[in-house]
Amino acid sequence: MDPVAQAVKVLRSGGLIIYPTETCYGAGADAANQSAVDKLLRYKSRREGRPLSIAVTDQTMASKYIIMNTTAKNLYNKFLPGPLTIVSAGRHKLAKGVESETGTLGVRIPDHPVALALVRRLGRPITATSANVSYKPRPYSIKQLLKQTSKKQQGLIDYIIDAGTLPKRPVSTIVDTTLDDPLVIRQGKINIPPRGGIISKSPEETKKLAQTLCLKYWKDLQTKPLMFLLIGDLGAGKTVFAKGIGAWLKIKQPITSPTFTIEKEYDWVRYGIKGRFLHLDTWRLQHLEEFEALGLKKQLLPKTIMAIEWADRSFDYLLKIARKAKVVILSLQTEGAASPTHRRITFGR
Structure with missing residues (x-):
């Protein structure tokens, strides 16, 4: 069985996977499965109110889970797929803990063939959070990831897609569009000038x-x-x-x-x-x-x-x-x- 097919099988069963993205290694769980998301949150440890962004295949899939205003749509058309997380008002259709406390949801369309294939074959979003434990460096190799995680946390991982050492690219940019005018939460690889x-x-x-x-x-x-x-x-x-x-x-x-x-x-x-x-x-x-x-x-x-x-x-x-x-x-x-x-x-x- 090829790695993507095996990973999708794990995702369907509520498991936690580590997979490559265009920025670093990510931690993936079925975003609609509560037990899977709970497992991911235990792995990440301290989230302190921060939402878990999701990866989708396209705007059509995204619109099932968020309310997409004109500002968000313009950003989707201009920058995605790519390292940009667009925050919109959520439709509350995913597991608890994926949306923020204020009901917003960050969405990415990955620009990496493996990440995109995972979502496409699963048929619904997976989490798109980085695979590092909270406040640890973002992992660019599985060796680095295993070095900075405890045995307990490693025990929560059900499957790893090892794509070798990834290029050390900047983090994704995060933009909040819930107030219509874009608000840059984190400036990353895609530079969006502050309004x-x-x-x-x-x-x-x-x-x-x-x-x-x-x-x-x-x-x-x-x-x-x-x-x-x-x-x-x-x-x-x-x-x-x-x-x-x-x-x-x-x-x-x-x-x-x-x-x-x-x-x-x-x-x-x-x-x-x-x-x-x-x-x-x-x-x-x-x-x-x-x-x-x-x-x-x-x-x-x-x-x-x-x-x-x-x-x-x-x-x-x-x-x-x-x-x-x-x-x-x-x-x-x-x-x-x-x-x-x-x-x-x-x-x-």
């Missing part, structure tokens, strides 16, 4: 953007504070964005604007990790001394997320104290009476 901004059509979309960014910078948050500097007029959506952070952190208390208290603090526990969320409204602060009195520099610790509304009131000072933090600057603007719920959100001042 100046996106249009949020509702408060829920603004919250979803906050959650997407929290997940994007989750790894950074483990070793440094994450600071969101929010700029925008009254009613532009700054507090709504903060509510999205609170929702993603599963904070039970209502997130309200701290206009009169200036600062509100919340404890959170996410994926077994404890941290703090500081929400500030600096509208009433007029002088640098007032900012210094808050003691923000001492509070900028790893696992601390800080969202500061009206950050432009002391922008230079905030950037100065946040030199060791991951800083995300967002400008929010209303789109006028013609589109009262729309907000233009740009990255940068």
